[in-house]
Amino acid sequence: AQLDTLDLIVLVVLALATVAYFTKGTYWGVQQDPYASSFANGNGAKAGKSRDIIEKMEESDKNCVVFYGSQTGTAEDYASRLSKEGYQRFGLRTMVADLEDYDFENLDKFPEDKLAIFVLATYGEGEPTDNAVEFYEFINGEDPSFSEAEGDTPLKNLKYVAFGLGNNTYEHYNSMVRNVNKALEKLGATRIGEAGEGDDGAGTMEEDFLAWKEPMWSALSEKLGLEEREAVYEAVFDVQEKADIDANADHVYLGEPNKNHLEGQSKGPYGANNPYIAPISESKELFKAKDRNCLHMEIDIAGSNLSYTTGDHVAIWPTNSGKEVDRFLSIIDLDVDRRHTVIAVKALDPTAKVPFPSPTTYEAVVRYHMEICAPVSRQFVAALAQFAPNDDVKAEVTKLGEDKDYFNAQVSKLHLNIAQLLEILSKGEKWTKVPFSFFIEGIHKIQPRYYSISSSSLVQKDKISITAVVESSSAPNAPHVLKGVTTNYLLALKEKQHGVENPEVNGLNYAITGPRNKYDGIHVPVHVRHSNFKLPSDPSKPIIMVGPGTGVAPFRGFVQERAALAKKGEKVGKTLLFFGCRKKAEDFMYEDEWKQYAADLGDSFEMHTAFSRDGPEKVYVQHKIKAVAKEINELLQQKAYFYVCGDAAVMAREVNQLLGKIISEQRGIPEQKGEDAVKAMRASNQYQEDVW
Template identity: 75%
Template sequence: MAQLDTLDLIVLAILLAGTVAYFTKGTYWGIPKDPYADSYSSANGAKAGKTRNILEKMDESEKNCVVFYGSQTGTAEDYASRLSKEGSQRFGLKTMVADLEDYDYENLDTFPEDKLAIFVLATYGEGEPTDNAVDFYEFVTGQDVSFSKGGAADEKPLEKLKFVAFGLGNNTYEHYNSMVRRVNDALVKLGASRIGKAGEGDDGAGTMEEDFLAWKEPMWAELSEKLGLEEREAVYEPVFSIIEREDLDADADEVYLGEQNKHHLEGAQSGPFNSHNPYIAPIVESREIFAVKDRNCLHMEIDIKGSNLTYTTGDHIAVWPTNAGKEVDRFINILGLAEKRHKVINVKGLDPPAKVPFPTPTTYDAAIRYHMEICGAVSRQFVSSLAPFAPSENSKAEMTKLGNDKDYFSDKVSSQYLNIAQVLERVDYSQWTNIPFSILIEGIHKIQPRYYSISSSSLVQKHKISITAVVEEIRIPGSDNIVKGVTTNYLLALKQKQHGDPDPDPHGLTYSITGPRNKYDGFHVPVHVRHSNFKLPSDPSKPIIMVGPGSGVAPFRGFIQERAALAQAGENVGQTILFYGCRRASEDYLYREEWEHYKQILGDKFALITAFSRDGPKKVYVQQRLQENAAFVNQLLEKEKGNFYVCGDAANMARAVNDVLGKIISEHRGVSPEKGEEIVKAMRSSNQYQEDVWS
C-alpha cells in the first residue's frame, strides 16, 4: 500500500504540473506565449493574463501618456500611433497606445495629475461608437457612472484627469463626429480637464488628413505650455525590431505565411469567428449580374454552415482581402526587397505596450501581401517621415516638399490616388533600400476587412450569405493611373478563377487565390459577420419604403426575399415599396427577374418604382421618383406608421433623399419646411427612418 500511495502522489504531482503548465501557457517555463494563439478570444477584452487596469499598465511600463483609440477601419488607430510617436520623439513624453476594448475604466478617478490621456475616437454609422469602443462609451456616458472610489458624477470624480481629444467623422451623416463630442461632454461633466480644442476630422469632405494635421500643431503648442514640455528635434526611433532569421526557412511549420492566428496556422478553424478571427468560408456560387463589358457587379453565395456564424436580415458580412500581386511586387521592388521577399523575419515591439500588427515569425512577402494596407491613401506626415531615408539629396528634397506643402502634395499625390510605392517610384525610381521596414509597419495601416450589406434573408437561407458588390475602379483624368478597389477586385478574381477565365484582368492584377499554404483552395474567402441595427419591423404587416439605387439595393433584396417567404407562409405582409435606380435598364438593372418573381408572390403588396439615369432625354434619380409619389409615401408613413429605409451613397443620394422627404412631409402635412425637417429627425431617432450608407 505504501508503494501505491507514493505512486499516487507522483501521478498527482505530474497532473498538477501539467495543469499549471496548461493554464499559464508555458510562462512559468520561460516559453513565450504566442500572442496570436488566442486572438479570437480577444474580441471582448484584453488577452488572457494581461491586466485590464490601464494605470497598472502605465506604471509597469513607466508611461506618463496613454493614447486611446476607438477605430473601425484602422484610421483612428493610425492617428493614435502617430500622436504617440510624435509625443515621444518631439516632446519627450513616455507614451503608449491603447485599444479601448483592452481595459476597464472604473479607476479613471485615480488617474494621476502628472499623467495625460489622449482619445482618438471615430464615429461609426449613425452616431454609434466603433466596435472596440462600445463598452467605454456606454460606461462614461451612462446615467449612473460608478468609479472605484464610489464618487457620484456631480462630485467631479475625474477632476485630476487631463485629456486631449480628436474625432473622426463624416459630415454626410446626421450625427457628425458625435462620438468625440459626447465623450468630451461626458468627461468634462465628470470633472476632467481638456487641453486644447477637441479636433474633428471630416471624411465626407475628403479633408480628414488635413484636419488632423491642422489640429495637432496648436494642440501640441497648448499641451507644451500647460505641461511644461520642451520640443526637441525629432529623430526616428523604431517601435519594432526586425530580426531576419537564418535558422528558419519560409516553409517551416511555425512560420506564418498569411495566416491570421495560431489556429489558422495549424490548419484548424476554431470559433467564435469575429473581427479578430475570420472563418474561411466556401464560395458556393459566383456570377456576374451586369450586362456590360466594362463594369462588373458580383453576386456571391458564401456558405457558413457548420461555422456557428449566424446573421439576421440586414446585417453585414466582412470580407478579409488580400493585396494584388502587382502591387505587392511594386512595393517589394521599390524597397529593394525582391531577393529576400521570402526571408523569415521576427517582428518584436521594442516597448512593452507596442502591439505587433500581425503574427510572427513571418516573411516580408506574407506581411506585405496579407497584412499591410499598401494600396491605401498616403498621408503627408508619412511621406515627410520617409524623407531622411531617400536614396539621393534630390529625392530627399522632393519628399520634404511633398510633406510640407499641402497644395503641392494634393496636386502630385492625393488627386492622383497614389499609393506609397507609386509615390516613391515617381520621386525616384531607384530602389529605396535605406527605409527601415519598421517605419513601414508603423506608418502603413493594418489591412482591414471590408463590410458589405448582406443581400439575402436569414429566414430563407440560414446557412448561406449573399453578397452584391460593384467592382471598384477609378480612372484618373489626364493620367494613366487606374485605381482598383482592393477587396472587390479580389472577389472578382475569385469569381473569374472559379469560372475558369484564362487571363481576366487587363491591368495584370493577380491574387494568391488559394491563400497561405493553399488553405483557401477550392474557392474560399475569410469572412465574419457584423450585426447591424438596419432591420425590418418586427410586425410584418407594417408598410416599408426602401430607397436603394445601384448596389444599395443589396439589403432590400434580403428584405423583399423575407417578406415574400412570410407571405407564402400565410403571414399578413404590409405594403413593400422599393425605389430602385441605375444607369440603364439594359446594362445594370440588378435582380430584374427576381423582382418579377416576388411580384407574383406579393401581388399588390409589392411595388417597384425605377429610375434610369441614362435611358431618357433627361437624367432621372430615385429622389425624383420619391417626389412624384409624394402623397402615397406620406400616407404610408403618417397614417400607417410605415418604416423608411435608405441604402447607398451617403454624400449625394442619401442626403438628397433626406431633403426630399422633409419637403414631402412639409407639403402634405401642412407644416413649415423647418417642421418637416424636425419630423424627419424624429423619425430617425425612433428608428422609423433607417440608413445603411457609405461615403
C-alpha cells in the first residue's frame, strides 16, 4: 500500500521526535554552540562520548595518539607538547587522550599503521595516577581480556613510544612507565626508541624530557619513514572576541569552574572536576617567623556530602594573585581595555579540549585557570621566538631556547615565571604578536594543591583542618621573591577573616570574593582525595610517627583521634611522635595541644622533639629516633605501625635508611636484612609514607 502525504508527515514527525529523544536535543541546537566547551559540564561527566580509541582515531583521521597518566598536569603538558611537535615537525596526525576516557579491550585491534605514545607519571609509592588506575590494572592484569586476542602476543600490531615522570627520592622510581613498558612488551607490542625517564627528584624533569625526545623522534622517523618538515605554528584554539557581549552577562564564565557553579546551584558529587565552595570557619597563624609563617585553617564541609577519614588529603583550588595576573595581561597587551573582553574559545581540532569553560574573559582565564606563576619550560621559550616583538629580543629568546645552561642561569635559577621573563626580555615592550591560543596550549591548567588533613574525622567529621607553611623564597640574584600561589592566597583569606578589608600579603592581593562574589564570606573551593595513609583499625596497636615541620599535619589528626578514643575509655596502644622544627620558641606547632593530648592519653603518649637551631648542634628527628632505637625495635616487634610524613627529598629517605640500620643493630642481623625488613613492612602497609 502506498503511503499518503499525511502518513508520511506523521512518520517523519515521529522519527524526528525519536531522534530528538535519544540525542537529548543535541541535533536541535540545544548544545550546539561550538564555543561552549564540554569542560563546562563538570562532575567529570562525559556522557555519550565513545570510549573506543580506535573508532575515535578513525573518525577524526588520526594516526597517532598520545595517552597521558597525569596527577599534577605535567604529564598532560608533555603529552600535548609531543602531540603538537609530532604534527608540526613530522606531519603525524596526532591527538592527545586522557587514559581515563578510554577502554582498552580492543587494543589488540590497534592498526599497524598507527602509533600510540604513553606519557606516564608515577604517583606516591609507585602508584599510577588517578586517571591511569584502570588502564594500569587492565594492562597488568593476569590475563587482559582483549576482544579478539589469540595467542601470547595479542598486541603484536601495536607500536608505541613511552616516557615516564618520576622522582628518584621515592623507592619505586618511575615504576609506572617501567611496569607498563614490561607489560606491553610481554603482550607483544613493539616499542620504538628508548623508554624515557624524567626525574623530578633531581630537578631535571624538563631537561630529561628534552634530551629523550630528540633520539626518540629520530628512531620514529626512521621506523615509520617520516620526513621532517619546517615546523610552523598552527593555533589549536580559535579565540574570538565578542565585543557585543557584556562580561556580566549570565552565561559568561568569570572563573566559575563549571556550569553548575555558573548557574549558582553548585551541587555534588564534589570531586576533582567539581569543587565544593567551602566556608572557612576558622583560621589562624600557628607561628609567624621572620621569613616564614604557618597557617591552621578549619574548612567546613557540613551539608556538602563530602566526607573524609583521618589521614586523607584535601585539595585547595587556588586563585592567582592580582599582581601576577596584571603583570601577565599587561605584558601581552591585554590589560586595561581588553582584560574584561568576552572571548569564546573553540578547539580547532575535534580531539582537543578547551581546558576551561567558555565564553569567558581574558582575565578570568588568567586568574582562575592558568598556572601563570610556575617555572617556565625551555621548549615553550624556544617556540616563543617567532612571536618576539623585535629582532634583538628574538635573537635572545632563540639563544635561551637552544642553550640549556644559559637558560638555566637566566631563567630557572632566578625562579622566573613566564610574565616576569617576558618583561625582562623585551624590557617592558609589549608582546602583541603571541596568539592567545599559544598560551592556552603552552601554560598548564592551574592545579589544586593537596594538604594532609590535620584533624581526625572521628573528632570533627564536618570540619577539615589543614596546616600549611606559607611559601616565600628568594633565589640568589633573583629580581623577584617567589611567592607560593595557594598558600599566599590562604594567608590573604585568613587576614580577611580577621577583619582586614583588602588584605595584601607579601605584596600580593587576591580576588578573595571569587567570581561574581560567589566566595564571599571567606570560602575556598576544595575537594577531598582519599589516601592509604591510615591508622590501624585496632587502636590498641602501637604506632610510631615521624613528622617534622608541616609533616606533623596528619599526626595531629592521628593523635587527636587516639586521645578521643582514650577519653572514651578505649584501650589505646603506645603512640610515639617525633616532631622537629627550628626553635622551640619560634615554630613549635600546636605546642599547647600536645599537652592536652598527653593528658588524655596518659602513659601511652610519648613525644620526642628535635630543635635544629636552638643549640650549638643541629638536632633532627633522625637523632631522636636513634636515641630510642631499642624501644622502636621492641614496638616494631609488637607489630607497631611506622609512619613518615613531610619532606620526601631528604628526611623520608634518611628515616627509611635509619630504620633499616636500627633493625639490623638491635636484632643483630646484617644491614641488608634490616633493609629487607623495612621493605617487607612497606609491602604489608606496616610502614606508610605521606611525603611531598
